[in-house]
Amino acid sequence: xxxxxxxxxxxxxxxxxxxxxxxxxxxxxxxxxxxxxxxxxxxxxxxxxxxxxxxxxxxxxxxxxxxxxxxxxxxxxxxxxxxxxxxxxxxxxxxxxxxxxxxxxxxxxxxxxxxxxx
Numbered sequence: 848x849x850x851x852x853x854x855x856x857x858x859x860x861x862x863x864x865x866x867x868x869x870x871x872x873x874x875x876x877x878x879x880x881x882x883x884x885x886x887x888x889x890x891x892x893x894x895x896x897x898x899x900x901x902x903x904x905x906x907x908x909x910x911x912x913x914x915x916x917x918x919x920x921x922x923x924x925x926x927x928x929x930x931x932x933x934x935x936x937x938x939x940x941x942x943x944x945x946x947x948x949x950x951x952x953x954x955x956x957x958x959x960x961x962x963x964x965x
Contacts, residue, residue, distance in 0.1 A: 849873040849954040851942045856959030859932055863963070867927040869942030869956055876923040880945045883916060883927045885938035885961075892941065896927060900947050909935075932963045 850872040859865055873879055882897035896906045896916035904916055915928040925942060939958040946952035 849879070849944050849952070851944055851954055851956035853940065853942050853956045853959040856940060856961045858962045858964065861932060861934055861963055861965050863932050864928070864930045865932065865961060866929070867940055867942075867959060867961075869925045869927075871923045871925070871942075871944055873923060873944065877920045878947055880947055881916075881918055881925040882943040882945070883925070884941045884943055885936075886941065886958075887935075887938040890938075895940070898925065929961070932961075934963045934965045937961060937963050 852870045853867060855865060855867040857865060877900055880897060880899045883895040884892050885895050886892040894907055895910050896914055898904050898916045898918050906914060913929065913931045918925045939960050941958045942956035944954045
């Protein structure tokens with residue numbers, strides 16, 4: 848079982864920045880692909896960015912150029928730096944961990960709220 852704890856959410860004005868962190872309890876953190884998702888009220892949960900165990904990265908179109916995902920395997924932590932935030936970025940942001948070999952080993956954090964005011 849892997850526990851994920853997100854932090855760093857909050858209220859920010861449009862154009863501002865936030866950095867989210869996700870600390871994982873996994874003893875073999877480096878074996879997990881990590882990702883950030885977000886879910887706005889009444890909408891589906893969407894992928895924001897992912898970083899594989901080999902460091903390869905993918906971004907959703909809306910995140911490209913504004914968001915940066917990174918991981919520190921020595922700290923069992925994945926980060927999401929968000930810049931130039933827009934009101935439409937308002938959502939609950941979730942951290943996800945998926946084992947690189949065992950897809951059923953898939954875990955979610957409790958989420959952290961990001962609110963961008965106009």
